[in-house]
Amino acid sequence: MSETVPVPDRVRAGSPSKIASRAAYLDAVAHATADPSGYWLHQAWERLQWRTPPTHGLKGDYHSVLERPFTWFDDGELNVTETCLDRHLATRADKTAILWEGDEPGQSRRLSYADLHREVCRAANALAGLGVGKGDRVVIYMGMVPEAAIAMLACARLGAVHSVVFGGFSADSLRDRVADSGAKVLITQDEGRRGGKPVPLKAVVDDALRDQAVDKVLVYRHTGSAVNWTAGRDVWWHEVVPGAGDTRKAEVCNAEDPLFILYTSGSTGKPKGLLHTCAGYLLWVTWTCQVTFDLRDDDVYACVADVGWITGHSYIVYGPLANGATTTMFESIPTYPDPGRYWDLVQRHRITILYTAPTALRALAAYGDGPVKKYDRSSLRVLGTVGEPINPDAWRWYHEVVGEERCTVVDTWWQTETGGHMITPIAPVTATKPGSATLPVPGVLPVVFDGRDHILVGPGEGKLCIAHPWPGQARTVWGDHERYVQTYFTAYKGYYFTGDGVRRDKDGYYWITGRVDDVINVSGHRMGTAEFESALVSADEVAEAAVVGYPHDVKGQGVWAYVVLQPGTVPSHDLPARLNGVCRKVIGAHARVDIFQFVPGLPKTRSGKVMRRILRKVAEGMPESLGDLSTLADPGVVSSIVDGAAQVQR
Ligand code: WT7
Numbered sequence: 001m002s003e004t005v006p007v008p009d010r011v012r013a014g015s016p017s018k019i020a021s022r023a024a025y026l027d028a029v030a031h032a033t034a035d036p037s038g039y040w041l042h043q044a045w046e047r048l049q050w051r052t053p054p055t056h057g058l059k060g061d062y063h064s065v066l067e068r069p070f071t072w073f074d075d076g077e078l079n080v081t082e083t084c085l086d087r088h089l090a091t092r093a094d095k096t097a098i099l100w101e102g103d104e105p106g107q108s109r110r111l112s113y114a115d116l117h118r119e120v121c122r123a124a125n126a127l128a129g130l131g132v133g134k135g136d137r138v139v140i141y142m143g144m145v146p147e148a149a150i151a152m153l154a155c156a157r158l159g160a161v162h163s164v165v166f167g168g169f170s171a172d173s174l175r176d177r178v179a180d181s182g183a184k185v186l187i188t189q190d191e192g193r194r195g196g197k198p199v200p201l202k203a204v205v206d207d208a209l210r211d212q213a214v215d216k217v218l219v220y221r222h223t224g225s226a227v228n229w230t231a232g233r234d235v236w237w238h239e240v241v242p243g244a245g246d247t248r249k250a251e252v253c254n255a256e257d258p259l260f261i262l263y264t265s266g267s268t269g270k271p272k273g274l275l276h277t278c279a280g281y282l283l284w285v286t287w288t289c290q291v292t293f294d295l296r297d298d299d300v301y302a303c304v305a306d307v308g309w310i311t312g313h314s315y316i317v318y319g320p321l322a323n324g325a326t327t328t329m330f331e332s333i334p335t336y337p338d339p340g341r342y343w344d345l346v347q348r349h350r351i352t353i354l355y356t357a358p359t360a361l362r363a364l365a366a367y368g369d370g371p372v373k374k375y376d377r378s379s380l381r382v383l384g385t386v387g388e389p390i391n392p393d394a395w396r397w398y399h400e401v402v403g404e405e406r407c408t409v410v411d412t413w414w415q416t417e418t419g420g421h422m423i424t425p426i427a428p429v430t431a432t433k434p435g436s437a438t439l440p441v442p443g444v445l446p447v448v449f450d451g452r453d454h455i456l457v458g459p460g461e462g463k464l465c466i467a468h469p470w471p472g473q474a475r476t477v478w479g480d481h482e483r484y485v486q487t488y489f490t491a492y493k494g495y496y497f498t499g500d501g502v503r504r505d506k507d508g509y510y511w512i513t514g515r516v517d518d519v520i521n522v523s524g525h526r527m528g529t530a531e532f533e534s535a536l537v538s539a540d541e542v543a544e545a546a547v548v549g550y551p552h553d554v555k556g557q558g559v560w561a562y563v564v565l566q567p568g569t570v571p572s573h574d575l576p577a578r579l580n581g582v583c584r585k586v587i588g589a590h591a592r593v594d595i596f597q598f599v600p601g602l603p604k605t606r607s608g609k610v611m612r613r614i615l616r617k618v619a620e621g622m623p624e625s626l627g628d629l630s631t632l633a634d635p636g637v638v639s640s641i642v643d644g645a646a647q648v649q650r
Helices: 022-034 036-047 080-084 086-092 113-129 146-158 171-181 202-208 278-293 310-322 341-349 358-365 392-402 481-488 529-537 575-586 612-619 636-647
Strands: 096-101 108-112 137-141 161-164 185-189 191-194 197-200 216-220 234-236 258-264 272-277 300-303 326-330 353-356 382-386 408-412 446-449 460-466 496-504 510-515 519-522 525-528 542-552 556-565 595-598
Touching (some): 036 278, 080 146, 080 278, 080 310, 096 113, 096 341, 171 272, 300 310, 310 326, 341 353, 382 392, 392 408, 460 510, 481 496, 519 542, 519 556, 529 556, 542 612, 556 612, 595 636, 612 636
Parallel strands (some): 161 258, 216 234, 353 382
Antiparallel strands (some): 191 197, 446 460, 519 525, 542 556
């Protein structure tokens, strides 16, 4: 059994949090479990800035969701930006809201709450001038510049719905997302920068919009490089935003009005747009950001994710700003200009809370302790991780080398769908175990189903479901409620199915074991194997493809593609690179197959279904445990796949 790591005294000391002791945690769990609707209603009154406070909490459940979304606080009215900005003007107008660290070390900008409020109002006025109003969709395709957060908040100010698309996605992916959301306006920048390299953003937008029109493209100038211009459609940010007026009345929204759409990968080839609504989402991220991290007024908080993913939405923008915190936006990568970058950042800005991904920790640990020890990390108090299971070795490295055992590690399990943290240590409260996400947030009711679909009581391993709605839960899939129901609420009637496997130990601690569906998690990027497969079969040479994940030391999972070529095609040595070029074009720069195995055929049942279980076992290096092969149409194909895999260089 693994060890338990107590919360260091200096982490607990001086916590102003309402949940700063085990007794307070247990009390919150008892209340939120007995009366979730009432508990969260009180929290919503206390933590959010309302125009009209709601009079009730939850309406609906996991049965009625088959017909229509459940709601939280649905007679309340607010504008999300009043919680994130306006209410801080009286108390912390001059406090740094956004601390931006550019791609080059030391290049930084600070925006106070007064600055941010003004910039958001200006951007909102400019967007209104471009025709954006309540309910309209706006796609944001930007890098890590403060203007990305300003753009998101400007949409929220207008009651418009943003859909941020990660700046690594290809033109094809961007076009699909623009089309699916029906966006009127797209906001981008000339170029991004990452690790000393330019990231073409406007050029990709131009490509994406060749056969998908929007009314306007608002372009923020960041690097100053030359861009193509479509007169009548393209508008420079610096020409319309600065003079647009320093105040803007916040649009009054219903609690359940949409706040944003964020696309994420699932089991099919088509990403789904999860819809989050105003009040429930805001409450969830406000509450968890403060409670999990024990966020304090003098903290310098740094979540080094990208705003293009849910982590950036919830824990760079909405959560920290709602709490009046100083939030960092980091444009670069952990290894630029060298693997000391994070620790240099920590030393220079006296960062107290650092939130990153296991894959970055594993990559950095490979350089040894030297680059860490070069810098002063004494300001750190809380070390967070997110995005994938963290192996105990990486956890210990974070705790012992980075934090010198003075900090607590919070391994936060959650998803795009959950809006915010679900199973996580609470920094000043929860004794941790390396590799475990520990215990549920109050009111979150995890349920583990075993192999025979029975609910497990006590320790055991199975599939992770949640028994009751919480305010931050995504309400639907944009334009396709049927798919939302199908994906999350049909496998286990009356429960939300997460898609993850989990083990619960004798202390009730949860250990996430990874996805149990056809989603893979590569360096914290969530991708559907079906997306890779449809990209690969779009290449002329490819007849069929099946893609699975396999364990990878740094990336968590690597991508293994079994490819059947068209008759007569021989796999030339440059074919893998060409096929990866296709994946890059169809999906994006982060979509890369690690291992290509060219096979004579795929293992299929007699009805023609690919037996992915077999392919997964082979890629995991466990060909001895393939299980029952009697339903295969052509068992011979398996031995040739096993033989071929043995030749593959991992
Ligand atoms: C999937 C969700 C959560 C924001 C970033 C990713 C995996 C996430 C953990 C963790 C083990 C984790 C799960 C989950 N995951 N956090 N702490 N331990 N696994 O959001 O892209 O929606 O991916 O990431 O498999 O289902 P996402």
